[in-house]
Amino acid sequence: METILEAQGVSKRFGNGRGIGQISLTVNAGDIVGLFGQNGAGKTTMLKAVTGLCRPDEGTIRLFGFDLNTHFEQAMTRVGCVIEAADAYDYMTGKQNLRQAARYYPDVPASRIEEVLEMTGLAPYQNERAKHYSLGMKQRLALAAALLPEPRLVILDEPTNGLDIEGMVELRGTIARLAREEGIAFLISSHMLSHLEPIVTTVGILHRGDLIRFGRRFELVPPDVTLEDYYLEAIQSGKGEDVHERTAG
Template structure:
């Protein structure tokens, strides 16, 4: 298996004592990895480090063999991401937003923009401005921007936030299809256990800044009735550290 994301001894502690401590992870090509933990566990901190928004106290992240700290441009070249909030230009239409983002890439034309809008379920709204969109529609537009350039790695921080049931199912299917057909590797954070169970091929539990366990979803569900039962078991086994 080809390692696409390598996280080694990653730590970042803030003045209030919160953060992440000594995280180690290897994610292989085509995996859909679920970073599962409660709000405040440190998921976004780790993902900000992965995308160069925050510098760690120690450790490193390699994406496609390139260090985020030492070779930032190379490490981010084939990465799409949403961290915290899906942002857009409120005065541009959905199509114009993606057109603006397309300027960063060599391989994105109008046909690709419409293809992505169709994929994410926004093509019929392409001439509307995001200020009129619901939270879920804004989230879909953000995901469209993240996958616009056909990245090899997609990092999504709480991607299902604000989506209705139909939207969740649609985005879940898009993620699964891209992973299976194009071997896109996904790193997804969430506190929504049920969605992680239905979407991800492997799961890492982060609790109070520490990794409690990493396991495939298949193995978890062979031993536990649900991912929720596994999560509770791991947290209790580790003494709610």
């Protein structure tokens, strides 16, 4: 199985003491990795480190075999991401927003815009202005923009925030289908485990900046235990097992 992302001993501390410490994880093609933790646990910091938006104090991050520090451009070529907010130009149509986003990537053909509109279920609404989109549609538009460069890894930060039930179901379905049919790997942060429980294949739990559990869901979580109950048990235990040896391999 193709290894997409390898992080080893990644640490980043800020002046207020928050951040992440000694995070190690692996993401393979087709994985849907849920990175769970309360607000301030370090989820967004880890995603920013993986995308080069902040530089770790220590540790290494390799994407597709390329070191992020020394070969940033090669490492990020096949990565799409939405960090912190699903922004769109309200006065533009969905299709116009994607044309604008395509300008940030080299050689994105017009046919690719049509493809991602179909992938995300937005084709029927492509000529509507984004100001008329629901929050769920805007999340799918952001996902469509992340898919423009034909990524092998898509990174999403709290993508279900504020979505209604229908929006969550549609977004989950899109992610699961892309992972299954296209082999795209997803690294998704959330503090709402139930939102992603139906689709995650790999579970990571961050607590106060430490990755206290990480591994294949079927290896970590008993079939009769919900992700929420497993998460609470992990947090209450204070520390997990030897997570550095249990990567998603």
